[in-house]
Amino acid sequence: MNQGALATLDIEKAIDRIANGEVSEDIAKEFGVTGRAVRFQLSSHPSYAQAVKDQAEVIAERGVKAVLTCEDTERLPIARARADIGLRWAAARDPERWGPRQPQVVIAIGAGVESVLVDAAGALLAKLSTVAPQQCPQIEQETALDEDDGATHHVIDQSDQSVKP
Numbered sequence: 001m002n003q004g005a006l007a008t009l010d011i012e013k014a015i016d017r018i019a020n021g022e023v024s025e026d027i028a029k030e031f032g033v034t035g036r037a038v039r040f041q042l043s044s045h046p047s048y049a050q051a052v053k054d055q056a057e058v059i060a061e062r063g064v065k066a067v068l069t070c071e072d073t074e075r076l077p078i079a080r081a082r083a084d085i086g087l088r089w090a091a092a093r094d095p096e097r098w099g100p101r102q103p104q105v106v107i108a109i110g111a112g113v114e115s116v117l118v119d120a121a122g123a124l125l126a127k128l129s130t131v132a133p134q135q136c137p138q139i140e141q142e143t144a145l146d147e148d149d150g151a152t153h154h155v156i157d158q159s160d161q162s163v164k165p
Contacts, residue, residue, distance in 0.1 A: 005031045005032050005033050006031055006033060006037060006038070006041050008031075009027075009031060009038070009041060011041070011042060011045055014027055014038065014041075014042055015042060015045060015047050015048055015051045016051070018042070018048070018051040018052065018054075018055050019050070019051040019054035019055055019058075020054075020055075020058060021055055021058030021059050021062065022055075023035065023055075024036075024038040024039050024042075052093050052094075053093060053094040053097070055093065056089060056090035056091075056092075056093040056094045056097075056098060057090060057094070057097075059086045059089050059090060060083075060086045060087050060089070060090035060098065061086075062082075062086060063079075063082045063083035063084070063085065063086025063087060064083050064086070064087075066079040066082050066083060067079045067080055067082075067083045
């Protein structure tokens with residue numbers, strides 16, 4: 001690495017250029033060094049990490065703008081590819097903001113099967129309430145005690161949209 005070549009590098013300006021979407025390779029060409037050498041020189045600066053995140057946002061925005069403003073259908077695939085690369089670039093540099101979203105899973109600890117079924121039945125009733133009455137006849141039944149297993153069976157009374165134990 002040519003440390004002498006970077007002796008005149010204005011760190012603040014270089015970080016600002018990175019934050020505005022310029023890549024380290026472009027800065028490196030001005031000094032006759034590699035992009036890696038520039039990144040190494042800037043990496044210890046406290047503003048560098050944020051500049052990289054800002055750079056990612058600028059690059060992603062440029063790619064999306066290219067797609068949104070492209071009026072030439074022959075060049076649209078190129079614009080889409082640039083947008084995709086820009087978004088991947090952003091995801092690699094700021095995964096918290098641009099990375100894939102993980103679906104959230106809710107696990108009810110200590111919830112019995114009965115309460116889960118009651119909740120599911122309530123949700124089903126809410127969906128059924130949007131159905132016109134002539135499409136779905138009213139269901140009115142009483143709770144029955146199954147003599148075979150002694151368990152209480154829950155019956156949904158659609159007339160008042162509640163679950164009866």
